[in-house]
Amino acid sequence: MKNHKLVYLVLAVALLFTLLAPTASAAPNLAVTCDQTYTVTAGDQLSLLADRFLGNVQAYWALMWATNQKNVEDSTYAKITNADLIEVGQKLCVPTKADAEAFLKDFDKNSAASLAKLFPEGAKGQLIVASWWTNGGEFAGLNQMFEMYKQQNPDVEIVNAAVAGGAGTNFKGQLLSQLLGGVAPDVFQLHAGWEADTYNPGTLIVPVDDVYTRNNLESVFPPTLLAMLKFKDHYWGVPVNIHRSNVLWYNKALFQQAGITEPPKSWDEFFAVADKLKAAGIQPVALGGKDGFELQHTFEDILAGSMTAEEYAGLWTGKTSWKSPKVTQALETFKKYLTYANADHDALTWAAATQLLIDGKAAMNIMGDWANGQFIAANFTDYGWAPVPGTDGTFVALSDSFALPAKAPSVANANLWLDLAGSKAAQEAFNKQKGSICARTDCDYSTFNAYLQSAAQDWTTDAIVPSVTHGAAATPSWATKGYADAIVLFATTGDVAAAQNALVQAAIDAGFPQQ
Amino acid sequence: MTTTPQAIGTLGEAAVPKRRWLSRHNWERIVSVIILLPSILALGLFVYTFIGWTAYISLTAWNSAAPDFTFVGLQNYARLFVGGGTDMIRFHYDIRNEVGFLVLFVGGCILVGFLLATLLDRHIRGEGIFRSIFLFPMAISFIVTGVAWRWILTPGDQATGWVGVNLLLTNLGLGALRSGWFTDPTVIYIHPDTGLGAFLNSIGLGVLASPTFGYAVAMTSIVIAAGWQMSGYTMALYLAGIRSIPDELREAARIDGASEWQVYRYVIIPLLRPVTLTVIVILAHIALKIFDLVYSMTGGVSAGFATDVPALNMWKTTFDATRFAQGASIAIILLLLVGVLIIPYLVWQTRTEER
Numbered sequence: 086m087k088n089h090k091l092v093y094l095v096l097a098v099a100l101l102f103t104l105l106a107p108t109a110s111a112a113p114n115l116a117v118t119c120d121q122t123y124t125v126t127a128g129d130q131l132s133l134l135a136d137r138f139l140g141n142v143q144a145y146w147a148l149m150w151a152t153n154q155k156n157v158e159d160s161t162y163a164k165i166t167n168a169d170l171i172e173v174g175q176k177l178c179v180p181t182k183a184d185a186e187a188f189l190k191d192f193d194k195n196s197a198a199s200l201a202k203l204f205p206e207g208a209k210g211q212l213i214v215a216s217w218w219t220n221g222g223e224f225a226g227l228n229q230m231f232e233m234y235k236q237q238n239p240d241v242e243i244v245n246a247a248v249a250g251g252a253g254t255n256f257k258g259q260l261l262s263q264l265l266g267g268v269a270p271d272v273f274q275l276h277a278g279w280e281a282d283t284y285n286p287g288t289l290i291v292p293v294d295d296v297y298t299r300n301n302l303e304s305v306f307p308p309t310l311l312a313m314l315k316f317k318d319h320y321w322g323v324p325v326n327i328h329r330s331n332v333l334w335y336n337k338a339l340f341q342q343a344g345i346t347e348p349p350k351s352w353d354e355f356f357a358v359a360d361k362l363k364a365a366g367i368q369p370v371a372l373g374g375k376d377g378f379e380l381q382h383t384f385e386d387i388l389a390g391s392m393t394a395e396e397y398a399g400l401w402t403g404k405t406s407w408k409s410p411k412v413t414q415a416l417e418t419f420k421k422y423l424t425y426a427n428a429d430h431d432a433l434t435w436a437a438a439t440q441l442l443i444d445g446k447a448a449m450n451i452m453g454d455w456a457n458g459q460f461i462a463a464n465f466t467d468y469g470w471a472p473v474p475g476t477d478g479t480f481v482a483l484s485d486s487f488a489l490p491a492k493a494p495s496v497a498n499a500n501l502w503l504d505l506a507g508s509k510a511a512q513e514a515f516n517k518q519k520g521s522i523c524a525r526t527d528c529d530y531s532t533f534n535a536y537l538q539s540a541a542q543d544w545t546t547d548a549i550v551p552s553v554t555h556g557a558a559a560t561p562s563w564a565t566k567g568y569a570d571a572i573v574l575f576a577t578t579g580d581v582a583a584a585q586n587a588l589v590q591a592a593i594d595a596g597f598p599q600q
Numbered sequence: 601m602t603t604t605p606q607a608i609g610t611l612g613e614a615a616v617p618k619r620r621w622l623s624r625h626n627w628e629r630i631v632s633v634i635i636l637l638p639s640i641l642a643l644g645l646f647v648y649t650f651i652g653w654t655a656y657i658s659l660t661a662w663n664s665a666a667p668d669f670t671f672v673g674l675q676n677y678a679r680l681f682v683g684g685g686t687d688m689i690r691f692h693y694d695i696r697n698e699v700g701f702l703v704l705f706v707g708g709c710i711l712v713g714f715l716l717a718t719l720l721d722r723h724i725r726g727e728g729i730f731r732s733i734f735l736f737p738m739a740i741s742f743i744v745t746g747v748a749w750r751w752i753l754t755p756g757d758q759a760t761g762w763v764g765v766n767l768l769l770t771n772l773g774l775g776a777l778r779s780g781w782f783t784d785p786t787v788i789y790i791h792p793d794t795g796l797g798a799f800l801n802s803i804g805l806g807v808l809a810s811p812t813f814g815y816a817v818a819m820t821s822i823v824i825a826a827g828w829q830m831s832g833y834t835m836a837l838y839l840a841g842i843r844s845i846p847d848e849l850r851e852a853a854r855i856d857g858a859s860e861w862q863v864y865r866y867v868i869i870p871l872l873r874p875v876t877l878t879v880i881v882i883l884a885h886i887a888l889k890i891f892d893l894v895y896s897m898t899g900g901v902s903a904g905f906a907t908d909v910p911a912l913n914m915w916k917t918t919f920d921a922t923r924f925a926q927g928a929s930i931a932i933i934l935l936l937l938v939g940v941l942i943i944p945y946l947v948w949q950t951r952t953e954e955r
Contacts, residue, residue, distance in 0.1 A: 258919030285665035368759035427757040431783040431902035566921035577904025
């Protein structure tokens with residue numbers, strides 16, 4: 086009987102201990118000795134302090150470096166992320182003159198690798214990159230960036246936390262639940278624009294304005310893009326590319342077979358071409374739908390083609406009414422378009438639909454220009470392109486950017502990635518593979534393929550409007566539910582009046598009263 | 601001689617040895633409480649607290665990324681049931697699909713599972729192999745099942761070429777049996793123009809004669825995939841049930857002149873009733889919570905939400921559209937649906953155990 090008691094007692098005590106046991110953590114051992122410590126008072130500037138203690142205005146980098154190193158082992162020291170921003174009461178570590186000089190000798194403020202040294206966990210540890218880039222061209226592009234990052238920071242282990250699914254359909258929900266639960270990657274893919282709203286900007290993600298200032302990005306991105314990127318007065322991501330949503334791809338061999346010489350420019354021409362193809366025994370349109378964005382994507386392009394660029398952009402800002410007869414017209418066109426599409430479109434992903442074009446099983450496909458990346462990856466060259474009928478002169482744009490979660494495990498590594506993402510070299514390497522154009526205006530397109538060269542040209546001359554399906558135009562609630570669900574229902578019922586009512590209601594729900 | 605009750609009491613107390621505070625009985629009770637406490641606390645916190653939290657969220661106005669705890673009553677629920685908006689239509693379809701799936705999936709599994717169990721009960725050679733083969737699908741994740749069956753059932757098109765099962769049917773010369781599978785937008789329902797529809801209309805139940813109270817044919821594909829995965833499990837449960845029925849009972853029935861059919865009809869099936877009930881409850885709660893299978897197979901969007909289910913809608917609403925309160929209201933409705941099924945079962949089981 087006594088034995089029983091003993092066993093129970095041991096069990097109970099062990100249980101209590103497992104509940105109460107503190108988690109031990111080892112502090113990294115870093116060798117920085119402070120000559121002295123200094124506490125910031127009002128009016129102090131890092132450069133003036135550097136002058137006072139080290140006799141060199143430029144030595145503020147050394148002050149920043151030493152303090153950040155010290156911060157790792159003793160958190161009473163400040164952590165300085167921006168040399169222009171120190172606060173009263175922060176404790177600084179002043180290194181010995183010899184140490185400071187040694188540090189400054191091979192420090193270059195324009196090199197990302199040098200800047201990494203300012204942050205003690207800099208060139209070590211992990212970089213977790215979350216994206217939905219898993220298919221051919223986009224995956225190759227991402228790998229190019231990984232290679233460049235590895236060259237600059239050989240000791241950082243890159244973790245590719247990609248989740249498959251076009252337009253991030255699977256990725257976004259998973260990421261959001263992770264972020265809400267306090268688990269974050271270091272950087273993640275974010276469509277520029279309203280999609281930032283998904284992550285409650287300021288709470289789950291933090292502004293990356295610093296990256297813009299540090300790399301002077303405002304002068305290399307076009308103003309229309311900057312306007313799309315700026316949300317609640319801050320930048321929430323560094324864009325790596327620009328995609329065009331409104332592209333009509335066609336298989337040249339099949340066009341030739343049906344005796345078609347020119348891609349259609351208006352919807353009347355489009356349906357005439359489609360009939361001609363049908364008569365020649367060729368499937369006119371390849372369409373996807375399984376990923377839940379392809380129908381909505383097609384419809385946004387038809388919408389943009391049914392009205393002026395300004396009117397289309399106005400749909401998302403309350404300036405154009407969804408009750409407009411032009412919306413009715415767009416719905417009618419979409420309904421007719423669907424009758425030319427493959428019957429099993431709901432079972433195919435966008436990539437599978439593009440594959441039909443590559444395999445010569447269908448002649449035309451409306452898809453964003455990431456399809457171009459798939460053509461490249463499949464070594465398929467016999468394709469042509471044109472703006473979706475009615476959208477000549479309009480560029481329905483979306484941009485992939487990288488955002489910084491508030492709980493990124495390694496902010497320093499993430500910043501290095503963001504610096505890289507904004508750089509000319511990385512954007513050229515990435516976009517050539519991905520099949521998109523640079524967000525920067527100074528890219529050299531001479532080695533890019535013909536489509537990308539033409540898109541880069543259009544980007545500078547066309548009217549730029551945001552894509553809704555890809556997060557640029559509207560709140561997630563409007564884009565992924567109100568607008569998206571109305572289109573899904575419409576594609577099956579074909580009830581134009583009901584669909585228009587639903588679209589009107591969606592705009593009202595999003596806070597834009599309709600006349 | 602008579603003694604007063606009080607006297608007996610006094611006598612009794614004196615007879616019992618002095619109670620120690622820490623008797624063995626007390627000690628064990630205390631220890632068992634201590635050992636159970638962590639799991640009770642964990643369960644309370646991680647299950648029931650969060651159920652309560654979800655219920656609370658469903659009554660708030662938190663329908664964007666930024667939390668907003670303004671109380672709005674049942675507004676989120678109302679949006680799902682009335683008003684005629686897209687949200688309402690989609691949710692009505694969800695419930696329609698869910699009910700159709702529940703009935704066909706549970707019914708199909710019971711039928712197939714029972715049939716397989718009966719056949720295996722014949723003590724055929726290689727029973728173990730067959731049992732394993734039928735049970736294996738259960739070991740696979742629903743995601744894998746979904747992807748595989750999507751490939752198998754992707755219909756293809758006359759012009760772009762048939763795929764999967766449709767290709768097989770075409771090659772077998774059974775082209776007439778080709779189907780759109782999960783992309784088939786057909787909904788079977790009582791058409792208001794028919795006699796029955798007119799009758800329902802005349803007694804004020806005209807609402808029943810609408811696509812909302814029908815069966816979406818596309819759901820059949822989901823039933824096939826889910827049934828493929830779970831009927832082996834049902835078979836295992838039935839086989840165990842059949843094996844536990846003493847042979848004497850069958851023998852007795854046969855001696856009484858019962859045919860094999862009558863043995864099943866009047867002896868085995870009635871004795872398997874507890875197994876059937878367990879099977880129904882297990883499969884029905886799987887059916888109600890189904891998410892991963894539909895997610896990987898059709899994404900729910902095919903053919904105008906013909907394969908959408910509430911769990912998928914909840915996920916999309918919450919994490920894609922960041923409408924947390926709306927998503928929470930769907931979650932609570934799902935919980936209630938499961939509760940309607942599970943609570944009577946738990947009550948029944950507790951009673952049986954007490955007996």
